[in-house]
Amino acid sequence: MGAGRRGRYARGVTFPVVGMVGGGQLARMTHEAGIPLGIRFKLLSDTPQDSAAQVVNDVVVGDYRDLETLREFARGCDVITFDHEHVPTEHLRALEADGIPVRPGPDALVHAQDKGVMRAKLDAIGIPCPRHRIVTDPADVAAFAAEGDGFPVVLKTVRGGYDGKGVWVVDSAEEAAEPFRAGVPVLAEEKVDYVRELAANVVRSPHGQAVAYPVVESQQVNGVCDTVIAPAPGLDEDLALKAEQMALTIAKELGVVGHLAVELFQTRDGRILVNELAMRPHNSGHWTQDGAITSQFANHVRAVLDLPLGDPRPRVRWTVMVNVLGGDFPDMYSAYLHCMARDPKLKIHMYGKDVKPGRKVGHVNTYGDDLDDALDRARHAAGYLRGTITE
Numbered sequence: 001m002g003a004g005r006r007g008r009y010a011r012g013v014t015f016p017v018v019g020m021v022g023g024g025q026l027a028r029m030t031h032e033a034g035i036p037l038g039i040r041f042k043l044l045s046d047t048p049q050d051s052a053a054q055v056v057n058d059v060v061v062g063d064y065r066d067l068e069t070l071r072e073f074a075r076g077c078d079v080i081t082f083d084h085e086h087v088p089t090e091h092l093r094a095l096e097a098d099g100i101p102v103r104p105g106p107d108a109l110v111h112a113q114d115k116g117v118m119r120a121k122l123d124a125i126g127i128p129c130p131r132h133r134i135v136t137d138p139a140d141v142a143a144f145a146a147e148g149d150g151f152p153v154v155l156k157t158v159r160g161g162y163d164g165k166g167v168w169v170v171d172s173a174e175e176a177a178e179p180f181r182a183g184v185p186v187l188a189e190e191k192v193d194y195v196r197e198l199a200a201n202v203v204r205s206p207h208g209q210a211v212a213y214p215v216v217e218s219q220q221v222n223g224v225c226d227t228v229i230a231p232a233p234g235l236d237e238d239l240a241l242k243a244e245q246m247a248l249t250i251a252k253e254l255g256v257v258g259h260l261a262v263e264l265f266q267t268r269d270g271r272i273l274v275n276e277l278a279m280r281p282h283n284s285g286h287w288t289q290d291g292a293i294t295s296q297f298a299n300h301v302r303a304v305l306d307l308p309l310g311d312p313r314p315r316v317r318w319t320v321m322v323n324v325l326g327g328d329f330p331d332m333y334s335a336y337l338h339c340m341a342r343d344p345k346l347k348i349h350m351y352g353k354d355v356k357p358g359r360k361v362g363h364v365n366t367y368g369d370d371l372d373d374a375l376d377r378a379r380h381a382a383g384y385l386r387g388t389i390t391e
Contacts, residue, residue, distance in 0.1 A: 019077030023050030291319025329387035
């Protein structure tokens with residue numbers, strides 16, 4: 001977008017309009033980060049009650065899977081971006097053909113949409129991954145297992161999985177039938193012997209400027225991110241640098257514009273392997289709202305508009321993020337009053353969602369020079385909000 005180009009959203013408004021497809025909490029927090037920059041947002045949301053639809057002024061309710069809906073939504077937007085990876089690739093190509101900037105573009109985003117495409121590309125550019133291949137049926141799964149160390153084997157549907165959905169760990173060919181019922185290709189991967197999961201978050205702009213956040217430790221519970229520690233404690237400096245360089249290389253080689261999260265395994269034998277990619281703000285980067293000079297959300301906005309990127313360095317020694325999941329107690333308002341009074345330095349971020357057991361409804365950030373203290377405070381607050389801690 002040229003320096004003299006005017007936003008097309010409203011007469012006399014010179015600041016650009018970002019069209020955000022998807023109305024979840026990532027869109028909500030990205031919109032929040034754009035407010036100080038004077039950026040206007042237009043939202044394509046599934047329902048008026050979605051998290052971001054509650055706070056964005058200009059909301060279009062519609063189906064992102066319908067091309068004409070997308071085309072109509074894109075009118076008046078200077079750029080289109082996303083809070084999820086599920087918009088059909090062919091629709092994004094059609095928008096680009098219409099002259100609408102799409103960031104990240106479909107040639108990049110397909111690597112976050114399709115795990116088979118992603119693995120093939122990472123192999124081609126020399127990025128280390130778990131042993132893998134596309135399998136056709138349970139017998140082929142057994143053959144894949146026999147080619148390596150045997151069962152267990154991890155099976156993933158190539159499209160549509162997230163937060164542990166679309167992923168199975170199977171101990172035999174007999175257990176491998178379920179993934180094939182979805183009618184989409186299935187990727188088999190070795191079950192990696194890892195000590196912990198890490199995430200490398202980077203942001204890249206259209207003209208190639210890129211920044212890297214500190215590598216974090218990401219702790220999962222039942223396939224869902226529970227706790228993120230920034231930076232990853234005890235991570236060897238050379239290995240941390242390798243992970244950052246790996247993420248920057250992936251962003252460049254895939255042509256990513258915006259935020260890229262590279263989820264990693266740290267193996268027991270001292271390697272790092274790529275697990276998943278996400279081309280949008282990511283749960284492993286929520287700590288940056290309060291712990292970094294420029295948050296992942298602000299830098300994503302800057303990147304998709306080709307603005308100079310902000311400083312990704314941490315403000316403090318340690319920052320801890322813990323997700324708040326819904327429990328059996330829907331009255332979180334009185335709960336967070338208690339948490340605020342108990343810990344004035346606590347940062348609570350709620351998503352405006354109805355409380356349902358196991359649903360992500362918010363997160364908390366703590367920070368300081370003492371990691372154990374930050375962990376205790378964050379976990380206590382998240383547990384109290386959920387109702388698993390009552391004092």
